[in-house]
Each structure stands twice: as structure tokens, then as C-alpha cells.
Amino acid sequence: MVEALxxxxxxxxxxxLKDVSLTVARGEVxxxxxxxxxxxxxLLRCLNRxxxxxxxxxxxxxxxxxxxxxxxxxxxxxxxxxxxQRAAIGMVFQRFNLFPHLTALDNVMVAPMRVxxxxxxxxxxxxxxxxxxxxxxxxxxxYPSMLSGGQQQRVAIARALAMEPxxxxxxxxxxxxxxxxxxxxxxxxxxxxxxGMTMVVVTHEMGFARDVADRVIFMEDGAIxxxxxxxxxxxxPVEARTRSFLARVA
Ligand code: ADP
Ligand code: MG
Numbered sequence: 723m724v725e726a727l728x729x730x731x732x733x734x735x736x737x738x739l740k741d742v743s744l745t746v747a748r749g750e751v752x753x754x755x756x757x758x759x760x761x762x763x764x765l766l767r768c769l770n771r772x773x774x775x776x777x778x779x780x781x782x783x784x785x786x787x788x789x790x791x792x793x794x795x796x797x798x799x800x801x802x803x804x805x806x807q808r809a810a811i812g813m814v815f816q817r818f819n820l821f822p823h824l825t826a827l828d829n830v831m832v833a834p835m836r837v838x839x840x841x842x843x844x845x846x847x848x849x850x851x852x853x854x855x856x857x858x859x860x861x862x863x864x865y866p867s868m869l870s871g872g873q874q875q876r877v878a879i880a881r882a883l884a885m886e887p888x889x890x891x892x893x894x895x896x897x898x899x900x901x902x903x904x905x906x907x908x909x910x911x912x913x914x915x916x917x918g919m920t921m922v923v924v925t926h927e928m929g930f931a932r933d934v935a936d937r938v939i940f941m942e943d944g945a946i947x948x949x950x951x952x953x954x955x956x957x958x959p960v961e962a963r964t965r966s967f968l969a970r971v972a
Contacts, residue, residue, distance in 0.1 A: 723746050723782065723783055723920045724744060724920075726742070726743060726779075726781075728743055728778040728779075729743070729777070730742075731768055731773060731774075731775055731776055737944055738764045739768065739775075739944050739945075740945050741778075742778075742944070742945060743778075744922075744939070744946070747920075749918050749919075750921075750936045750937065751920075751921045751923065751935050751937075752939060753924075753934075753935040754766075754939045755925065755928070755938065755940055756940055756941035757967060760943060761941055761944040762893070762941055765941070766922065768780065769782070769811070770808060771808055772813075783888055783889070809838075809885055811887055811888075811889045812883060812885060812887035812890040813891045814879055814891070814893070816894040816897045818875050818878040820866040820877055820881070822865065822867065823865075825864060826858060826861050826862055826865075827846065827862035829878075829881050830849035830880050831845040833881065834885060838885070845884075849880070852880040855883075856910045857909075858876055861877075871898060872899055872900075872904070875895055876910055879895075879907075879910055889921075890919055891922050892923040892925070893924050894925060896927060908927060911923070928956070933952075937949055937951060937952075938951075938956070940961070947963050948964045
């Protein structure tokens with residue numbers, strides 16, 4: 723589903739991703755952990771083409787969407803593929819980023835209607851189903867300001883699912899939540915895992931990573947330091963830097 727090879731990304735002189743490669747199989751759940759500033763969000767944003775890469779290539783479900791700028795023919799092809807593929811990638815952010823002037827249901831309906839041209843009645847029907855799926859039946863008419871953080875994040879997940887993504891990217895989806903609201907969001911994410919969704923999840927929730935990840939990746943300083951299956955990764959990390967990070971967050 724994801725083949726990202728030798729990605730490089732800088733902001734000014736600061737190299738934020740140094741030769742990062744990541745492959746994710748269809749149906750696989752990959753959790754990315756690592757200290758603040760290690761490049762986790764940048765990696766997700768590159769996968770979604772919210773950021774341009776400087777070197778390397780990104781193939782999502784067989785279509786090249788990231789590329790080296792120089793190659794112009796590739797550029798034109800990738801540009802088209804990127805637009806299509808971006809619609810097929812759902813992203814959930816730390817700060818829910820709901821449209822504040824739209825109700826929960828309208829937040830979920832807007833992309834299918836505007837981007838796909840889905841008729842309003844169909845979008846509404848599917849929106850209600852999705853809100854029910856994330857445990858928000860009855861909240862359709864609520865504006866984001868009337869919802870708790872956990873509820874808002876669940877609307878954000880429903881909104882991403884409305885575009886029928888083949889890949890979901892989560893960037894610290896529970897980090898902005900009060901502790902008592904974290905569980906309800908993780909529960910929805912666990913159900914998504916059970917449904918077979920391909921997911922890349924940046925998280926500080928080690929219990930979640932241990933339980934649901936097929937693979938855990940530790941990033942530091944713009945590079946992947948270590949990756950492995952959760953059991954081995956958490957019980958016997960190989961790299962000293964991984965051990966010291968896990969000791970700090972455990
Ligand atoms: P993480 O998500 O692991 O905390 P980020 O990917 O957000 O890390 O950031 C990696 C580094 O890139 C940090 O040093 C951050 O300050 C820098 N950075 C991120 N976004 C920008 C930007 N838009 N402009 C300049 N520097 C940025
Ligand atoms: Mg981040």
C-alpha cells in the first residue's frame with residue numbers, strides 16, 4: 723500500500739528526514755514512536771503530499787505520488803496521481819481540525835459532496851452511518867464547540883472515513899485529549915484495525931502500539947532507528963537509543 727524510498731526533506735538548512743524508507747503492506751498497522759522533533763509528522767505529511775519531498779519516491783497503492791522535482795515528465799504524471807491518491811488517504815490530526823461552522827454531520831458530508839459530487843441525501847445517509855459507527859448517533863446536529871475533545875476526534879475519524887480511504891494516517895490522535903477521553907478514541911481506532919484498514923499511527927500510547935501494531939517503528943533525529951514486531955520491540959529493543967526512549971516514556 724505504501725512504498726516510500728529514501729525520502730529526504732529539509733526546512734532551510736535543517737534536514738528533517740534523512741533517507742527514510744517505509745513500506746506498509748495492505749491491511750498492515752504500523753505505529754511510529756519517537757521523541758518530539760524527530761520528523762514523525764513530517765513523514766506522514768510527505769506520504770499525503772502535504773509536503774514536497776526533496777529526494778526519494780513515494781508509491782501509494784501502485785501510483786507514484788512523490789518524486790524528485792527535477793524529472794519533469796514524472797512530475798506531470800505524479801501530479802495527477804497525487805490528486806487522486808490524496809483523496810484515498812484519510813488523515814487525522816492531533817488538533818481535530820473540524821470545520822467549526824459546520825455540524826458534526828455536515829463535517830462528515832462535505833468532502834464526499836464537494837470532491838466526489840455525491841448527492842446530498844446519499845452523503846447524509848452515509849454520514850449518519852459513520853457517526854453511529856464512531857459512537858456518535860444523536861450528535862449529528864451538534865457543532866464542534868458543543869462536543870468534547872474525544873467526540874470531536876471521533877467526528878474527525880468519521881469525516882476521514884467518509885472518503886472511503888484505503889490508507890489512514892493518524893498523527894498523535896489522542897495527544898490533545900484529556901486522559902479520560904483517550905480510551906474512547908483508541909476504541910474507535912481498534913475497531914478500524916479490526917475492520918482491516920491499513921493504518922500508520924504516530925502515537926505516544928505504548929499500550930495501543932503493543933496491542934494492535936503489526937510493526938513498531940522508532941524514529942529519532944530524522945531517521946528510523948529501529949523497527950520490529952511489537953513483542954520483540956518492547957521487550958527486547960536492540961538499539962541503545964530505543965531503550966533509553968522507552969525507559970523515558972514507560
Ligand atoms: P515530530 O512530529 O516528530 O515531533 P516534526 O516532523 O513535526 O517532528 O518536526 C521535525 C523537525 O522539523 C522539527 O525540528 C521541527 O521544528 C521542524 N519543522 C517541522 N515543520 C516545520 C516547518 N513547517 N518549518 C520549519 N521547520 C519545521
Ligand atoms: Mg508531530
